[in-house]
Amino acid sequence: MRILVTGGDGLLAHQLKKMGSNGFVFFFPGHAEFDLTDPGLMAQRLGEWDPQIVINTAAYNLVDRCEIEREHSWAVNAAGPETLAQLCAPKKIKLIHFSTDYVFDGVKKTPYGEADPPNPLNHYAAGKLAGERAVLRISPHNLVLRTSWVFDWHPTQAKTFVHTIIKAARESRALKAATDQVSVPTFATDLAQWTLDLLRQDAGGLIHAVNDEGISRCDWTRVVLAEAVQAGLISTAPPVEPVLGAFFNSAMRRPDYTVMSNENLSRRLGHPLGSWHAGLRKMLAQMR
């Protein structure tokens, strides 16, 4: 089976690459080689590579920038997946696409299931919701995986929250983190494995794909620092000042509670999905 993975230089794509062929033939085009905002280029590449599956990891993920670069972020996160799904459908190519916990408004305060109604609070989330809806409308055979707070090691990029916190600690910067922003850190290696497992099951529809255990941004920061000390990446864990999200005075609205339930995915795969804790330790060992 031939599988094309868009966003080939990104974090999740790297973990898929790392898993080896698994009996599949993979193509990992980067941004310029397969641009979600260029329908002609996408059509040409699909014709050349003739995949049976497309895994769309490409996205514009700078949530704050999306609020400013509205047109561009919509083109990548909403119109891009829609066009890609339209190109795939007549060729019977299955499209696997990724979305976000940010589609929810955070009002619920108990884990969100797939049937809970989304209500995006910002432009990034609105674009991602439009993208996932288009992908499923164009073919119900397509699969959308919603995930959150993705982290992992990458050979050239150091832009996850975990990297940022360790860098700040090394530079002795004062750390403040929100106690009222709660979600589920998700290890990209696990997400890549679940994606391939679901692909083998030919799963379709909407599925929440996160590790176990919701945690606040503040506690997540403290855990990252404590584990980084254990891993020998920093000598001591600096104090983290707990604040409310409002402290950061962002013009953009963020949902506070976006923990998603992974019960559905766990049932489909037939095993618990496990905490992000083991993933964090693996990532830090690689950073060392």
Ligand SMILES: NC(=O)c1ccc[n+]([C@@H]2O[C@H](COP(=O)([O-])OP(=O)(O)OC[C@H]3O[C@@H](n4cnc5c(N)ncnc54)[C@H](OP(=O)(O)O)[C@@H]3O)[C@@H](O)[C@H]2O)c1
């Ligand atoms: N990371 C998270 O915390 C998180 C949370 C929730 C959901 N997700 C979703 O999970 C999926 C995978 O995320 P990730 O963490 O692997 O993201 P990532 O590391 O940011 O990778 C995304 C890739 O997409 C590429 N890209 C950007 N614009 C593009 C375009 N117009 N055409 C083609 N490629 C383009 C980027 O390339 P350049 O850098 O060269 O532009 C980047 O290599 C995405 O759908 C994301 O929205 C991620």
